[in-house]
Amino acid sequence: MWLKTDVMAQTIEHTIESKTDERDIDRKIADQPKDHIPGWGMDADPENDPTYPMKHGNGADHQRLHYEKAPQQPVDMEILHSIERPGITRVFGTSTPPQGLSGAIRRYAYKYSEAKATHWMTLILADRVNVVEGRLNDLKNGVIPNLWVERGWRAEWKYNRLAFLGKAATMAIVVTAAVILLSRKRKHDLL
Secondary structure, three states, X not given: OHHHHHHHHHHHHHHHHHHHHHHHHHHHHHHOOOOOOOOOOOOOOHHHOOOHHHHOOOOOHHHHHHOOOOOOOOOOOOOOOOOOOOOOXXXXXXXXXXXXXXXXXXXXXXXXXXXXXXXXXXXXXHHHHHHHHHHHHHHHOXXXXXXXXXXXXHHHHHHOHHHHHHHHHHHHHHHHHHHHHHHHHXXXXXX
């Protein structure tokens, strides 16, 4: 029993010593000059302290609750908002209003709570559908998409050629299998 206790005590002492050594190493690293890091210590000047209002409160913290709210941005298009909110926020984005099939999917998504996976999964689906809609819109307007660049294939060819070739081979196999299956089905339907 005594031997067991002695071994445990030695183990504990060794652990404490190694932790102390680690702390000493961390302190040495922290004390090294950091002049070679761009921007290091830029907020060390107390005259240029970006946290001034938070650090040096004037005792009137409760008055922050009674601030003047921003005016409501005019609503001149459909704005989707969470069912958890009673209305829209005072300021919102208007660059991409919901439209087409992706818009219908988004409207469906906003019928569900943000706590539900249905909400987020349908929004992700709407994003994917929106990409296809954008490509079709480009073609309709006479713009041929540069998929080589837009899909990142040029960068993947340059930096990760093996994975690119693997993906290309997999895609070729899938497309070939689909063509074969569809051609068999047509031949079967004709007979």
